[in-house]
Amino acid sequence: MANSTAITTSFKQDVLNGLHAFGTSVVRAGTGADTFKAALYVATGSQGAGTTAYSATNEVSGTNYTAGGTTVTNAVAPTTSGTTAFWTPSASFVWNNVTLSTAFDCVTVYNSTAAGNNSVGVYTFGSQTVTAGNFSLTMPTNDATHALIQLA
């Protein structure tokens, strides 16, 4: 056995669990898991790596869609496999009986417990509309190579 340079795998998992704070500006709302939400955005929007927080700008609107999106089911804590830490919501994102007439192609996951509704990730898919129907986003397999969030 020899020493080796590495960011530890446990650190990656701890990051997902919110344990480390190198800065001083972070104020945690509590010790429990935060609430995360998923909001849909129209295809002409500009969600991406530069998105820092939830915004209603370019969010879809329509019958039975609530601004801010739907609450993410989080029943499985972040875990690790090999040197990768990962996390995936434990249920699909579902909007029932909605009408979303303007084409949309992305969902943004954000932390609604954080005072600033800080963003987590933006996920795109083929552009869609929904009419008096259901829209569901089924999550990828929760493993080191497919999970919704992977810290490798």
Next chain:
Amino acid sequence: MMEELSSGKLQEPLIWTSRGNLPVSSLKREEGWIDNEKETTFFEQYILDGEIVRRSVHVFLKQGLGLGIKGGTFG
């Protein structure tokens, strides 16, 4: 309800659309799949006189997002 069922009034299946409940038989049904490296998507739509009156979409995200964390080195 049971009387209507037995009399045949409710034998025609209805489906909720943008124009209210309509008999399924009055609508044209279409479905399709999109499959690529990012997603598998299934859509189902019902059309009345050329207008889509019901459309549902189900997307399976195949892949999340990976972030590489690198440590620095001395020297």
